[in-house]
Amino acid sequence: MGTFVPGTSKEQRALLEAAGYTSFDDLFSVIPESVYLKKPLPLEEGLSEMETEQSIRALAAKNRTYQAIFRGAGSYDHYIPAIVKRVVSKETFLTAYTPYQAEISQGILQSIFEYQSMICALTGLDVSNASVYDGATATAEAAELCVERKKTRVLISDSVAPEVKKVVMTYAFGRDTDIQVIPEKDGKTSTEALKEMVGPETACVIIQQPNFYGLLEPAEEIGEIAHSVNAKFVMNCNPISLGLLKTPAEVGADLAVGEGQPLGMPIGFGGPYLGFMAATQALMRKLPGRIVGETTDSEGRRAYVLTLQAREQHIKREKASSNICSNEALCALTAAVYLAAMGPQGMKEVAESCMSKAHYLADGLKKAGFGLVYEGEFFHEFVTEGAGSEKLLQKLDEKGILGGLPLGENRILWCCTEKNTREMMDEVIRTAEEVAR
């Protein structure tokens, strides 16, 4: 059996004696007889570290990994700079708890303060929290914080990713929030329908930018419609796109949320990921989760602390704005190191690379007979349609390439990142030509 208990059985007996017990059964005699287990748990025998490693490696080996990935839809295969991995595996960052004791947690607190500052820089907004679980829960939390006594209805665009929509709906089921879906037209939020749907009861309007199909939404116009009825405008955005494209602040968003995974986290079968969340100053005291602030210590030195805690569950209990306590601090650190490593120049380059490559692949696929379903500008994802889509994905799979996500009806949602080389894209295009022939 493996164990991390340092005490030998002799030491354990000595401790039992020192504490006034004759045996472990004696120690646990406070547990009612009827629930005290008499048999060992139906678990396997423990293993040594070496055997454990072999058994877990065998599981990893049962998964297929690809030499190139053209699938996104909420999980994006970007290059992770080596310095990111090195910094975030530092044992102290890994094993510390939430930084309650500021005096010995300045390192963690400052790293979160820096993360918050970087999220503000990316989104153009005034305040950021220390993170939530992922992009979907960030969107759900944003929706709920907009709901007020007379503003009770949440409007969410149908062009938001299904993974996100489902979570927003589930949170709404929890709080009995009135939620309605804004229909899409030609792959984007229908602004005509939205105009009909908004009213004085609208709490917020939620869109995704770029949306699930990769298209750029008419965000400014949607923001204006939301604000015309005094509703909040919530944008779920891709952080990589913000290296290049208009910020949520520039298009009038009150809240910017999104999936932070592209900022240095592996696709990892879906997690851990990072939900980022930034808002205008006016919403500062409504944000859920931890927030780090700057202050001074007893001798006037700069210091960082968890702050605005009056919002939180351990103070407010049932009146708290959210129940969140553990967030994704190490993932926030990952994002911060990634953003520091990339810098403003690197963030622009990675966004340009993603967008250029997506357009190159889209052109090639179009020529091969897999035309674009939607018109309009897109960032790094796009949808094609063409007979033999399933066969195309199958052929690519045989070549060790994970093609786009099948959406049914011969449609595929493709994604390109800076990791996709021209060589690989040409291979995809050649395969598409073969299938179409």
Added chain:
Amino acid sequence: MKLIFERGQEGRHLSILPKLDVPAYQPDEALLRAQAPALPEVSETEISRHYSALERRAHGVNNGFYPLGSCTMKYNPSIDEEMAALPGFTNVHPLQAEKTVQGALEVLEKMEEKLSAITGLKYFTFQPAAGAHGEFTGLLVIKAYHKDRGDEARKKIIVPDSAHGTNPASAAMCGYEVVNIPSASDGCVDLDALKAAVGPDTAGLMLTNPNTVGIFDKNIEEITRIVHEAGGLCYYDGANLNAVMGIARPGDMGFDVMHLNLHKTFATPHGGGGPGSGPVGVREDLGKFLPGFRPVRGEDGELHLAQPEKSLGSMRSFFGNFLVVVKALTYVTMLGREGVLEASRNAVLNANYMRKALEDIFPAAFPVTCMHEFVISLDKLHKETGVSALDAAKALLDYGIHPPTMYFPLIVHEALMIEPTETETKETMDEAIQAIREIYERAYSDPESLHHAPHHTVIGRPDEVTAARKPKLRYQKEV
């Protein structure tokens, strides 16, 4: 120390990306941001030194004793990290075809089997990303259950006054009214108060057992029976599961729904506040309400993803914090049936050893055998010397010891909650006992020095009032 924004120079950068190998696409100017984001412009050397300096200004389990009650700060094994970093896990897309992710699905299947064996509950979801997220999920299962039965009158969740703050906050997120019931004089559930609180409007009860004062509630079966007879369900907050693995099971105690904190009981690191993992388990007939997709083994021997019949929806994208589950599976595979029992036995043994060793100066608030943690009250010391629980906690920082949880649970005055965990040596505990004794003596001889503790940390006590009154929440370049 400098912020990373205060390091570097304009134009400084790393060489991460290759030259573009396709024609550069030029989007419409109107789509572009007006200014580049104000991110740091630093060299790799500067990044390396900056974060090494930050690391030195933090405290992890690797740096010293961390008896932070209710947080189970046990050692985080190295092998767990190595396994979660295997490319066969990290480079797998969550939307790959089922047949290409059999290993990942098997991780979830195996973990469900193991958690089921340990807890006595049948089915699990791994979507919840933290304990509080698990509470929210579990309560939604309860809500879905009552709704499915057409019993919409059940609007109340009963929570003892000793509960974690997340319990009432989670109940409120589910639209429930919270009914707080007082604890009895022994720190456990007051049965009369419970009987008076239950009724046809009771949706359920949320309970931690061992409870937040570290005591196993001897009336546990009576408690769950009272709630069940009133038509409610019982929710087990698994925050304290580290005390009872292999010793008693929530399912056998009468609980219907629970969450576990893999980042406590199953040794996955806390990461400075996440990522955690808070899987939720339910008894067999409630499995149909679980969120997301579950792996189910088909007749072909392969694992397939199936959505439970009356699934309440989805709590998070994809499968939750999967790589954290890999770490936990590595841990529990290594421990096996004897190892988990050994862990809980020693967690409880260590807590009672420390409780006993401090009894003459700080008797436990409830002086009986505790489980994996115990609560002392510094009320007497505070009255006699003016030294508070906060002062004592801050003084411990100078010994390189992370202080116990302070001022929780709310039912104990000047509380300190100590949880040594099973991975500490007797030597470490003895040093901590010695440190606490010295602080006790100093409280009488030199209380003033304790009011200003700590003295040897990189900062002294921070001004939290100003931080909240004049919030400065991001760096802004001075112009």
